[in-house]
Amino acid sequence: MAGEFTAEELALAEPQRPEESTLEAWYMDDSQTDQRLPHKRVPNKPCPLEALRRLGVLSWRLDADRWESDPKLAAIRKVRGYSYTEVITISKDKLPGYEEKIKMFYEEHIHNDEEIRYILDGTGYFDVRDLDDEWIRINCGKGDMIVLPEGIYHRFTLDERDYIKAMRLFVGAPIWTPFNRPQEEHPSRAKYLAAFGGAAVAAA
Numbered sequence: 001m002a003g004e005f006t007a008e009e010l011a012l013a014e015p016q017r018p019e020e021s022t023l024e025a026w027y028m029d030d031s032q033t034d035q036r037l038p039h040k041r042v043p044n045k046p047c048p049l050e051a052l053r054r055l056g057v058l059s060w061r062l063d064a065d066r067w068e069s070d071p072k073l074a075a076i077r078k079v080r081g082y083s084y085t086e087v088i089t090i091s092k093d094k095l096p097g098y099e100e101k102i103k104m105f106y107e108e109h110i111h112n113d114e115e116i117r118y119i120l121d122g123t124g125y126f127d128v129r130d131l132d133d134e135w136i137r138i139n140c141g142k143g144d145m146i147v148l149p150e151g152i153y154h155r156f157t158l159d160e161r162d163y164i165k166a167m168r169l170f171v172g173a174p175i176w177t178p179f180n181r182p183q184e185e186h187p188s189r190a191k192y193l194a195a196f197g198g199a200a201v202a203a204a
């Protein structure tokens, strides 16, 4: 497998290491107020990148002003097989059925595949569950690329700025189907727990 790529491509495609992380994440409070608010605990409980990595979440910091010619994005796509891309904009005036879609994105769900997003402009929150069933909120903005592994419980919301422009990537023909929780019998959930359940517990 590694022989198909140059050393440079493999190095460019490496996800962020914890010490170079620019991604801010925190454990959420349990208030039921507007989903677009940060929902930080008092005091704030940050979630370091190591903890996200143990849950299988990967991230990169890219130059969103030159994504069309960025060798780093090209290397990530090549090494990880992300053949499909499309760019979507989520805002009140750009997305038909905005209110319903925002509610749908915020339903806790899993997928049969990775969820891969590259933020080209704007901001938003990806929430993932840890193994104790706590919500971790990941603050994503322009230049952040994030991969949520197959089978992780997650959801998405815009923040109070109500605008994000993101590239969605996929291996092959895209399937965006969400499977709302509970999905304990779903093969992708079992696969996730086999890959990250034990490792995360052992490392805790």
Ligand SMILES: [Fe+2]
Pocket (backbone or CB within 6 Å): 109, 110, 111, 115, 154, 155, 178
């Ligand atoms: Fe999703």
